[in-house]
Amino acid sequence: MGKKRTAKYKKHIGKAPGTLIYTGEKNSQQLFIESFDYNPDGFTEKELKNIEDVFGYKTSESITWININGLNHIEAIESAGAHYGLHPLILEDIVNTSQRPKIDEYEDYLFLSLKMLHLDANENVIIEQVSFVMGDRYVLTFQEAEGDVFDNVRERIRSGKGRIRGMGADYLLYALVDAIVDHYYVISEMLGNKIEDIEDTLFEGNVEDSMSIQILMLKKELLKVRRAIFPLREIISRIEKSESTLIDKKSIQFYRDVYDHVIQLSDNIDIFREMIWSLMDMYMTTISNRMNEVMKVLTIIATIFIPLTFIAGIYGMNFDHMPELHLKYGYYIVWIVMVAVFIAMVVYFKRKKWL
Template sequence: MSKTRPKKFHKKLGKSPGSVIYTGNKPTKKLFIEAFDYTSEQCIDKELSNVEEAFSFIGSDSVTWINVNGLNHVEEIEKLGNHYDLHPLVLEDIVSISQRPKIDEHEDYLFVVLKMLHTDADDSIVSEQVSFVLGKGYVLSFQESEGDVFDTVRERIRQGKGRVRTMQADYLLYILMDAIVDHYFVIIETLGDKIEDFETAIFSGNVNQSINKDIQDLKREILKVRRAIYPLREVVSRIEKHESTLILKKTKTFYRDIYDHLIQVSENIDIYREMIWSLMDMYMTTISNKMNEVMKVLTIMASIFIPLTFIAGIYGMNFDYIPELHYKYAYPILWGVMVFIFLGMLYYFKRKKWL
């Protein structure tokens, strides 16, 4: 019996466009909001107790990053969106976690959706939607729950490492997206290790009964990664070609680097897809070879006993006048003939390399 799956789209059936309805299944008890407001000289880093505290950052000369965890708090997200004048359809897409990686270009801001991938305690790949809003001097990010891949970005901002504190908000969006894309390589490495483990197990014959299901699960994980990566290439390409003051010309080179990384990851995904199909073929071939070995042994045994059964059948018939029936040494001679046939057939099979 198949287990019940969450129905993501049923929550939105019959609703008008722009309805802000969270479609996920990760309710966060507490809305977590953090803000980074920095210039080249100073950095403000603090956790906000409510959405209203984020309103004071807009309009300053600094660069502001506001990160929101907890998409189920739709009322607070609507407040933040209304303050930054976000379109209702953008707010709808932020809390609808089934979005394909995409970019929407608006007059005063860019809206970007992508998938953040990480592994859980069982080493399974988990996909989480992350949305970004890039405006003049600010970046808003929205996540389903706490825990992300942005710790290195936070440290770079706090300590002023690199060029982040001297660049504009478009560079901040770049390093956030770059952190997500760089983590794709960790996922790719995990997938590669799993495929190698399966190959080793199949070649050594040390496979369990569930390996067929395990390979199917791995194939679904690869498809999940592929769905997250392939549309993102178009997103980054459009950012690189975007003609507005939000993306500076000197920053576009960095986005081109993200595109190159995505191409590399995509090529690895294609290779792993082919390897998964090869694993399935290899597993089925191994099963067939084992069956053939069993059938070969049974066939050889049947071939050996066919003449022996024939002789035993002849001399087991109830006739009085069978030759050698009353001969004194007929029984040991018959055994000798049967043993000779048995050994002769074994020798023949060895010569033919059937054994």
């Protein structure tokens, strides 16, 4: 029996549009909220206890990043969405962890849904959905659980290095998206290394029984990464071409840089995809060649013994008037003939390079 799969979409059947249903598997996740409120002169970092504590940041004169972990806390997300004026369909997409990466533009805010990828201790790809809501002077991020790829952004805000404190919410959104895309490179490099390792093993002829499973698992990982990366091209392209007043023209060039990275990653994924198909073909060819080698050896052995069996069969017949049977050295002569035939055939096969 295979692993039973959870039917996530069954939860939505018969529900009204905009109904919030958490489709993930981390139902015991604690609600964790952190805020970074900053301007060119300083910053404030807080761990908020209640969802109501985020409401005051909407009218803040500084730039605010509010990070909410725990998509299973539906009531808290509904409360935050109501205060910030988010559409119910946006809130539905936030708690739907199967949501395809997308962008929606509204008059007062932009909504982005992306896939954040990172590796576990065994170098397996972990996929987590991250949703962004960018307003005039704030960015809200919604994550399924604690642990993300934004530590570098946090350090830049704390230290004041770079231009992040002097820019607006659109640059903060860029910095967060760029952090996710940078980790795509880590995943891409890991996939490339795994493909090269399998390729080297196949070239060396060290084919294991589990090799086909390794290739299939690698193919599944690649498809998951591909589904996360490819929609990002359209998302960044729409931000570049957006006429929203929330995106400053100075920030467009940074989004173009992210777009270039996404295109490069997409090309890498396409190359890896072709390489994996080639790996499967190479694996099947290697298995076939190994089988052919076995059959060749068995065929040569059988061919060598055919004339020897023929000689033994002739002199195994029970006729009284076979002249050779009464020779004094007949037994030894037959052995000499059989050994000579054996040696002659081995020499012939070696000259033909069949052995």
